[in-house]
Amino acid sequence: MYPVSEAFLQAVQENTRRYYWTGRITTTEGVTYEFGADDIVKGSGYISSQCCGSTEIELGTVYAAEMGITLLSNIDRYTLEDALVELFYHLRLSDGTFEEIPMGIFEVSEANRNIKTLELKAYDFMLRFDKSFNGFETIGTVYDFVSLCCKACKVEMAQSQADYEAMPNGTELLSIFTENDIETYRDVLYYVGQVLGGFFCINREGKLELRKYGNEPVMELETKHRFTSSFSDFITRYTAVSSTNMKTETAEYYHLDPDDGLTMNLGVNPLLQFGLKETREQLCMNILNDLSVVDYVPFDSETTGNPALDLGDVIRFKGGQADENRISAITSMQCKIGGKHTLKGVGKNPRLAHAKSKNDKNISGLLNQIIDNKEAGRIGIHTFTNASSFTVGESDVKIISIEFAPNEAVMAQFFGSVIVGVNADQVERSVVARGDVLIPSVEVEEVLAEGTAGNEETTDSGTTDSDAAGTDVLDETGGSSDSAVAAEEPVVIGKTKEQTLTVELPVVWKEDGQVVVHFTFEFNDSIIEIHQPEETWHSGMHSIMLYYPIENLVANYRNIFNVYARATGGTVTVDTGDCLAAIMGQSMGAGEAWDGEIRIEETIKKVKLGGVLQMTAVDENITWKIDELVKRTYSDVVPGRFGIGAFAMPVER
Structure with a gap:
């Protein structure tokens, strides 16, 4: 249930209520159109959603919610392609205020214009996952797969990595079986949802959310809240x-014990094919533990409505023909704007499916097979997409790994595209700025003699002392001092020599450096020395295309092609889904992946048998090496004492 206040829950269960709907349309150009209750044609609006089919509970479902509405609006319908429609429900509380809750975000798929009205049909972001998927060699946890799908289809995740890892099977490393029926990212989410024991949906904020079935009711629906209702006479449980x-x-x-309920058929899940039988058993038992909480009574009811209810919510019915001791889960709903709220919970009758669930099924005729690549002349393609991000430094990091096996002695080609984010180290640069300064020649004038007007002192008022006394200073010829100064003009006696000086100034600064990224190809544990691409980049986003022809392949032999990267002068990051690669060739078959089993054979010296059993000293050194796309650690403890038995008599060494 969407989180609302206690006042909202109280008001929504009253016999009468006051509410209204509003909405907002945002085009791809960023233009916004607001509309209110008066703009909605009465009885035209609805929101329909489901998480199961029409007959039984399912796991891993990825259904899209549908919204339809008719507006009294003159908006140009051609501008509404892929526009976003948001709906809001406003309920009046007991204190007179209104509480608003979002009802979802939808993308317009159809916009039909009538004379005065505009008909819209829209779906939530689940349809964005209907994009072709080609990462069949992907390895990672459930979070890696979900993150890869969300990034490729531009949908936000409602849960964090810690949330997924806290779920059963959340930390298991999974891989996609080569022979599968996966076509889109939506198919990948379906199988991931099965592994997690839940289902995916788009929440009210437009984010991808994984939900699981529970056994705690979120509310009770009494007789006064229901227009019609019908309940099954059996209980669905697994x-x-x-x-x-x-x-x-x-x-x-x-x-489980006792095994007296329904069996959930997971079918052919490509994520549950690898590993030991014990590993698959643990994965399936975790799914069963999540599913065992299902203990629901199927129902179908028209109610007064509570827009805060969500898919998967558990409710309890009271009054009338309802069994107050049982619970039900909402698997589909339709909320009409200004009308009734239809709720439905599906389930299968255990008595009808009991016998069928006990038989081992021969599904050879039901298996989804891919095109037989073993036929001569057929082109086979093995693809790879990284499900985890990498940070590349000075040591080699494996960024691509593809296994393949040709059925004939043919040639194959490797193609790769890598988008990298480069963060170059800052480097210090220094130069010496040199330049010439020209000092021009100047004229040197004769120095004036003492006693001339040039040596007279001037008072603050701007007059000489003699002027202040009211007398004129006469020279030897009897003239005034002013005329004497004017008569003695400066005399040029020579010029200075023109000079040129050389000046040096050191300049130091820091700038973005360059990162050298080196790629190394490895084929069947042998480094390819003759071709090793290398690029030099500044900081920023860059891409590189990789290619290498693989010749002289041996028929029916499994091959492994790896690509390593290292960087000097900074670091390089490869985000999830930014590394795409493929190996293409004729008569390409799928190489079987390691199933998790390690076989060790050891031969020791003969043991002497006499009156007393004598033991030969055994020294053991065990080393482990794990080759993975992402570097991880592995540790094990081997006891210092081994038990060896002979003639039913264990002897310790």
């Missing part, structure tokens, strides 16, 4: 799961 093994073409069956 005590077993069945998962198809592609190699054996049989269904692996896991159950």
Whole structure:
């Protein structure tokens, strides 16, 4: 249930209520159109959503919600392609204020113009995941897969990495089985949802959210809140799961005790094919534990409505023909603007499905097979997409790894595209600025003799002392001092020599450096020395195309092609989904991945058998090396004492 106040929950259950709807349309150009209750044609608006089919509860579903509305508006319908429509519900509380809750964000798919009205049909962001998926060699946790899908389809995630890792199976490393029916990112989410024991939906904020079924009711619906209602006479509950093994073409069956409920058939999940049988059992048992909380009574009811309810919410019905001791889960709903709120919970009858769930199924005719690449002349493509981000430094980091096996001695080609974010180290630059300063020649004048007007002192009023006394100073000829100064003009006696001086000034600054990124190809554990691409970049986003022809392939032999990267002068980051690669060639088959089993054989010296059993000293050194796309650590403890038995008599060494 969407979080609302206690006052809202109280007001929504009253016999009468006052509410209204509003909305907002935002075009791709950023133009916004607000509309209110008066702009909505009465009885035309609805929001429909579901998380299961029409007959039984399902896991991993990725249904899209649908919205339809008719507006009294003159908006140009051609501007509404891919426009966003947001709806809001406003309920009056007991104190007279209104509380607003969002009802979802939808993208317009159809806009039809009538004379006075505009009909809109829109869907939520789940349709964005209907994009072609090609990362069949992807390895990662469930968070890595969900993050990859959201980034590729431009949808935000409602839960963090810590939320996913806290779920059962949230930390398991998963890989996609080569033979699968995955076509879009939406298919990937479907299988990830199964592994997590829940279903995906787009929440009211337009973010991808994983929800699980629970057993705690969020509210009670009494008789006065229902117009009509019908309830089944059975209880839907699950005590077993069945998962198809592609190699054996049989269904692996896991159950609880007592096993007296329904069996959830997971079908052929490409994420549940690898690993030991014990690993697959643990994954399926975690799914079953999440599913075992389902203990619901299927129902169908028209209610007065509570817009805060969400898919997967558990509710309890009271009064009338309802069993107050049982709970039900909402698997589909339709909320009409200004009308009734229809709720529905589906489920299968355990008595009808009990016998079928106990049989091992031969699913050889039901397996989804890909095109047979083993036929001669067929072009096979093995693709890779990184599900985790990398940070590349001075040591080699494996960024691409593809396994393949040709059925004939043919040639293959490797193609790769990597988008990198470069962060170059700052480097200090220094230069010496040199320049010439020209000192021009100047004329040197004769120095004036003492006693001339040039040596007279001037008072503050700007007159000489003699002027202040009211007398004139006469020279030897009897003339005034002014005429004497004017008569003695300066005499040029020579010129200085023109000079040129050389000046040096040191200049120091810091600037963005360059990162040298070196790529290394490795084929079947052998480094390819003759071709190692290298790029030099400044800070920023860059991309590089990689290519290498692979010749002289041996038929029916598994090959591994790896690409390593290292950087000097800074660091390089490769974000999730920014590393795409493929190997293409004729008669390409799928190389079987490691199933998690390690076989060790050891031969020791013969043990002497006599009157007393004698032991030979055994020294053991065990080392581990884990080759993965992302560097991880592994540790194990080997006890210092080994037990060896002979003739049912264990002897310790």
